[in-house]
Amino acid sequence: MTAKLERRVTRVLEGTIVACLAVMAVLVFGNVVLRYAFDSGLAVSEELSRLLFVWLIFLGAILASRQHAHLGFDSLLQKFPAGVRKAVILGNAALMLAACVFFVIGGLEQSKINLGNRYPVLDIPYAWLYGVAVVFGIGLAVSIALNVRDVLAGPATDEDLVLTQNLESRVQEEVDQLTAHQRGKDGQ
Numbered sequence: 001m002t003a004k005l006e007r008r009v010t011r012v013l014e015g016t017i018v019a020c021l022a023v024m025a026v027l028v029f030g031n032v033v034l035r036y037a038f039d040s041g042l043a044v045s046e047e048l049s050r051l052l053f054v055w056l057i058f059l060g061a062i063l064a065s066r067q068h069a070h071l072g073f074d075s076l077l078q079k080f081p082a083g084v085r086k087a088v089i090l091g092n093a094a095l096m097l098a099a100c101v102f103f104v105i106g107g108l109e110q111s112k113i114n115l116g117n118r119y120p121v122l123d124i125p126y127a128w129l130y131g132v133a134v135v136f137g138i139g140l141a142v143s144i145a146l147n148v149r150d151v152l153a154g155p156a157t158d159e160d161l162v163l164t165q166n167l168e169s170r171v172q173e174e175v176d177q178l179t180a181h182q183r184g185k186d187g188q
Helices: 002-038 043-066 082-113 127-152 167-186
Strands: none
Touching: 002 043, 043 127, 082 127
16 A cells, blocks of 8 residues: 555656646746747746746655665765664664754745745745745655665665665666566567
8 A cells, every 4th residue: 555655646746847847848938939039928937937946846856865866975885784774874864854854844934934925927925935845844754754664674685775776777677667567568
């Protein structure tokens, strides 16, 4: 049940990120064409694109955390035994969870402060901008908790005890999944 829920949440986050990027692309491209071709533009384009970009970045950071896709330097960590690596990962998680608390508290405070301030063109409160910190803090905390669960769930392999995942490994994993899916569709 948990794996199914995780996949659904991941798909929702990915869909939201894609939607943000698509709307941003259309708004910015459309605005460029309107400015150069017709000497006009959409006033809403700049504000909405900026707001969507901020949401896209923070939602993407949640996904990257769960997939161990953030930039990192763990060459030294790989030299230590599994017990030390687990301790470092748990210490890192504790620090990150503390940061998540700061994001949630700060985001709530900034959202409350900016409820009365509105975007000039969109006419929505600036709280929409600062509210992403609350979503990010909660989402990242859940991601960190799941990563810690994965580390503590049983005998961890060397591949499980990493803070970041090699890009080549991630690409190969995706290729393998797509190949297996395609073989399943073809009945092989």
